[in-house]
Amino acid sequence: MFSIPKASQTTFIYGPTVYKNLIPENTILYKINQVIDFSFVNEACNDLYSLEIGRPVINTPERMFRSAIVQYLNDFSDRQMEHSARFDIITKWFLGIPIEDRSYDHSALGDFRDRLGEKRWKKLFFMILKQIEDAGFAKGNQSVDATHVIANIAIPGTIGLIRQGIKAIMEEIETADPKLFKELGGKKTADKKEKLHTLKPEGKKQKLVEVVEEAKAIRDKAEKLESLSVKQKINQLNQILNENIEENNGKVQKKK
Secondary structure (H helix, E strand, O other): EEEEOOHHHOOOOOOHHHHHHHOOOHHHHHHHHOOOOOOOOHHHEEEOOOOOEEEEOOOOOOHHHHHHHHHHOOOHHHHHHHHHHOOOOHHHHHOOOOOOOOOOOOOHHHHHHHOOHHHHHHHHHHHHHHHHHHOOOOOOOOOOOOHHHHHHHHHHHHHHHHHHHHHHHHHHHHOOOHHHHHHOOHHHHHHHOOOOOHHHHHHHHHHHHHHHHHHHHHHHHHHHOHHHHHHHHHHHHHHHHHHHHEEEEEEEEEEE
């Protein structure tokens, strides 16, 4: 079990004097930290943790949502966020990470979003963004763009889920019909990894379309096989697509 430390323990820690000497007051993260309240997210998420027992949570909901704001401001993927939290002094300070600590693995960000659930995560995230917008710190002095945020943070997770579905089907096809397995690209298709961290939001949305089309093409080929195990994996892939993807006027997009 894990527990969120009590309020007296979650006071934002600026670290040793070295932090104060290194953080410019004109940076956007410094200004946001001065006026934006993040603390409410710990209480909003306290049902995910034990309040009294277990090890204290290191990556508190507040730290995870602070990380999401850094991602929003910089178009960071989860891997890029891990690097920034580990090596960028301003980011580390903003997240409340002691200067000598290594920070979290990028998987902690996705794990937290999954644990909280997309609907709830987005609700809390946009409550924070509304504060930022009202304070005049919206990115590029523009209104908060929900599509941009979801493309940069949520879409990579959806692509990963679909890729897992493709891999599962391909592994069963390899056993049921080696010839079809080879025709569909074999191991190269089954084990393909998307390099999403190099893509901008529009690129990620386009990549989502491509992966969905690939998944459907493989599914359609696999449906001709009689293998029960293949059919089971097809059902799993269909469930992933139905729960995460929608089409409006023929346009594939992440389900809201």
